[in-house]
Amino acid sequence: MTVNLLDLDLEGLAVFCERLGEKRFRAVQLFRWIHRKGAQNFEDMSDLAKSFREKLKSLATITPLSVVSQHISADGTIKWLFDVGGGNAIETVFIPESDRGTLCVSSQAGCAVGCRFCSTGHQGFSRNLTTGEIISQLWHAEFFLRKHLGCDERVISNVVMMGMGEPLQNYKELIPALKVMLDDHGYGLSRRRVTVSTSGIVPMIDRLSQDCPVALAVSVHAPNDGLRDQLVPLNLKYPLSQLMAACHRYLAFAPRDFITFEYCMLAGVNDSDECALQLVQRIKAHPGTWCKFNLIPFNPFPASGLTCSSPERVKVFARILNDAGIITTVRKTRGDDIDAACGQLAGDVKDRTRVVDRIARQRSIPIHPVADSTLANSGAVQ
Structure with missing residues (x-):
């Protein structure tokens, strides 16, 4: 063999x-x-x-993945669809900027986390990718881009494990892939420029800090457990208090002096002033300036039943966080004309979660902000 x-x-x-x-x-x-x-x-x-x-x-x-399709956006973003067998496909996105080139890499075919606002999660979970399938995305993109751009130097300066799947649920295959990315004999990427994004698997965050501490991004999306339970089901196992503590522990090993928190802006769900103030309380419960927030405009898809917060509401939300001393930026949407924006990957893959049926049954109980009992009763995050 x-x-x-x-x-x-x-x-x-x-x-x-x-x-x-x-x-x-x-x-x-x-x-x-x-x-x-x-x-x-x-x-x-x-x-x-x-x-x-x-x-x-x-x-x-040396067998890379087969390319099913390639699409180039008007803004220069490139999306590849790769065949991983068994009727499954994954997507990889290259995002060019004036000062860097970022590759968004998938770690699983589908995703088992099932975040309400993510079209990728609506297709369900098929399987973990192998180390070779993870690296193949970088291998193909890097050498395609060198030829496409007519250069011999490295084009991809940043890798973010933010594509399809939850990287920390594929830990065994993820770690060797990260080591290839970081190796000076390979792609020679800095630990600061390789980011693992997670929905919040607390024990694996601690393991990553010991095995291969790269930059960490955490999908928060809600300021309290009641709301996050609805948006990010993983919160039922690892609630916000545990997640924030794990992130704060990670700082001692991280290549950067902050953790990035991702927050998808959902109109009438998690974008109120009250939600922003609850976030401030939760962050301030840990000492120091230790995190940054990245507010992500939601990319709507029909099955979600959700809409994007208005630009004005996003600005107000960001202002509350910034005024509290929490560095906050708003992510610029890239590649949405080729369905390559955040949360859109492989959105045309068959829905295995029957989420449309479940949403229809739950119409009488719509998602809405839920007050965190600890915050409501004591005014402080425990």
Whole structure:
């Protein structure tokens, strides 16, 4: 059985080479050919011994994902749809800026978290991606862009694990992929420029701080447990008090001196002044200037039953947080003309969650802000 070398970080590749009777420096050479030069054919690896190349031909492959489609937005954003077999597909998005190029990478086919406002979650969960399938997205995008732009230097400067899926529910495959991204013999990305986004799996946040502390982004989306239980079901297992404490612990190991909190702005649901003031209380319960908020305009889709907050309401919400000393920005929507904006990935995949039926049954009990009992009773976050 052949091994797909995209599945291996440098340490894994060194073990593989040792089993073939080759020294470690051969693994470094091979790793650099794959991830620095984008080589897929062993014959092109001119500084490898011919005998080694012959072994590789029979025992290994470099097999990236197959591209189903590619779409380029009017703003330069590029979205790729990759086939991962079994009728499943994942999406990857490149977002160009004047000072950086960011790749949004998927970690799962579908998602099991089921956030109410995310069209990706409405397709349900199929399976975890392998390390090779995660890295293949970066591999393909980087070397396509070099050719497309006619340059030899690295194009992708930032990677965000914010595509399809919950990265920390695929921890075993995620960590080797992060190590490939960070390795100086591979993509050489800074820990500050690789971000893992999570819905809030508290034990895995603590593990990440020990195993591979990169930048952390956390999907909050509500200021109290009652509302967050409805928007982010994972909150039922890991409530906000536990999540905030885990984020504060992560700071001691993080490459940045802050945690980013993502907050999707939903009209009449989580965008009131009261919600903003509850957030301020919750953040101020932990000492220091330790987080930043990124307010995300909601990208509507029919099955959600939700609408986006008005630009005026978003500005007022942001002003309340900023006035309290919490650095807050509003995310600029990119790639929405090709359904590549936040929350839109693979929105045309079959809905396996029967969410439309569930929403219809719940019409008599619409989502609305729920007062946090602790906040309401004591005026402070516990």
